[in-house]
Amino acid sequence: MMMSNLPQDLVEEILYENSAIYLQKRSICKNWNALSKDPIFTNNYIRNVAASGEREFLMIKEFSVYLVGVNLHGIQNNNVGLSIKRKGRLISMDNTVRRFCISQVFHCNGLLLCVSGKNMDNNRLAVWNPYCCKPKWIKPTRYTYYGTAERFALGYDKSCGSHKILRLFGDNLNNIEIYDLSSNSWRVPNVTLERDIVYMQQGVSLKEKTYWYARDKESEDKYLFSFDFTRERFGPRLPLPFMYFDDVSLSVVKEEQLAVLVKRWDTCEMEIWVTDKIEPDVSWSRFLKVDIKPRFDFANFAVIDVEKKVALVFDKNEAEKLQSSYSIAYIIGEKGCFKEVDLGESPYTPLSCLACSYVPSYVQLK
Structure with missing residues (x-):
């Protein structure tokens, strides 16, 4: 029996259980595409993921974006009952995806801002909801060149209900532009x-x-600072909860708290702190502290479960002569490393393995 001839409730159940396949293949099936635009199906899908005990993450590797699933069933008294798997490559950006080499990914409210590498013929941006719509292609007003500093951010303006892109570029990041997705235009803010x-x-x-x-x-x-997309203003400096460290990485917990991972320079300890409140006065609580012998150079991390104190840390080990690299995921708890998963070898790039938690949304792009 063809998929299109199956009962609606059975089709939905299959797609709930195979989200990566759905995200990749829905363009070839009109019924699947129609489901992606149905808010009832979207809400049911989100509830299904939450009930399954699985957390989904986006991971950039080899200039591509992958969906990664981490299952938390079976964590009892720090016994390991975890699984982590690469569920699929999100390649449905359209036929140009093979020529669009993703070097950076930013996540906000289910939307992704994908940035291509420099010195490429198609130096451009794509804002994309991989769950329910095609990408929106955006060209910068001015290009930057290799060796020139450049930073991007994707945020939400609650005053008008629209998303915006912030671009900082130039030798001292002193050039600032904002792209408003509601007006489809770049402008220079004050x-x-x-x-x-x-x-x-x-x-x-x-x-x-x-x-x-x-x-x-x-x-x-060292400190944190912010940009408010509604007011279009940079915020004050926010102090960190520690003084001496080697490396720092930021993450977000349940779209409610900031989390910061720090690797101490004088010990083999790794700490994760989360905010109790952020502004105007930031306060922190230590979420996790573990020994990381032997030491590794983490790329970034995500807090999987606050109550069970479990985090996912990504490492990228560069092979000899920088010809290739190996990405490794560590599932870490209070008593150390629960599980280590080799995510495979890839050609060397200067990019770190980037991951962020992901929950599908019904945000549409005009």
């Missing part, structure tokens, strides 16, 4: 970035703001 920022990590979006980890040029102080 806002400036602090001139004493010497380092600025890729940001994460939380509600109407994007947050970055940065370092002061003169004092070497």
Whole structure:
């Protein structure tokens, strides 16, 4: 029996259980495409994922975006009952996807901002809801070149109910542009970035703001700061809950809290802290502290379960002569590493393995 001839409730059940296949193949089936635009189906799908005990993440690897599932069933008294699997490559951006080499991905409210690498013929952006619509292609007003600093962020303006792209570029990130998805146009906002920022990590979006980890040029102080997409203003510096460290990475917990992972320079300890509140006065609680012997160089992380104190940490080990790299995922709890999963070898790129939690949404792009 053909898929299109199956009863509606059976088709929905199959698609709930095989989300990666659905995301990749729905363009060849009109019925599947119609389901993606049905808010009832979307809400049922989200509830189904939550009830399954599985968490879904987006992972960028080999310039492509993959859907990764982590199953939390069976965690009792720190015994391991976990599984992590790469569920599928999200390749339905259209026929040009093979020529669009993704180098950065930003997530906000179920939307992805995909950025191509520099010095490519198709230097452009794509805003995409991989669950229910085709990508929206956007060209920057001005190109940047290899070696020139550039940062992007995707955020939400609650005053008009629209998403926006923030672009910072130039030697000191002193050029600022905003793309409004409601008007399909770039403009220069009346806002400036602090001139004493010497380092600025890729940001994460939380509600109407994007947050970055940065370092002061003169004092070497490390801190967080934000951009408010509704007010179109940069926020004040927010202190971190620690002083001495090697590496820092940011993440978001349940679209409600910021999380920061720190690797101490003087020990083999790794800590994860989460915010109790953020602004105007930030406060932190330590979520997890573990020994990471032997040490590894993490790329980024995600908090899987707050109550069970479980996190997913991605590592990228560069092979000899930088000809290839190996991506490894560690599922970590209070007593150390639950499980290590080799995500495979890929040709070396200067990109870190990027992952973020993902919940499908019904946000449509015009």
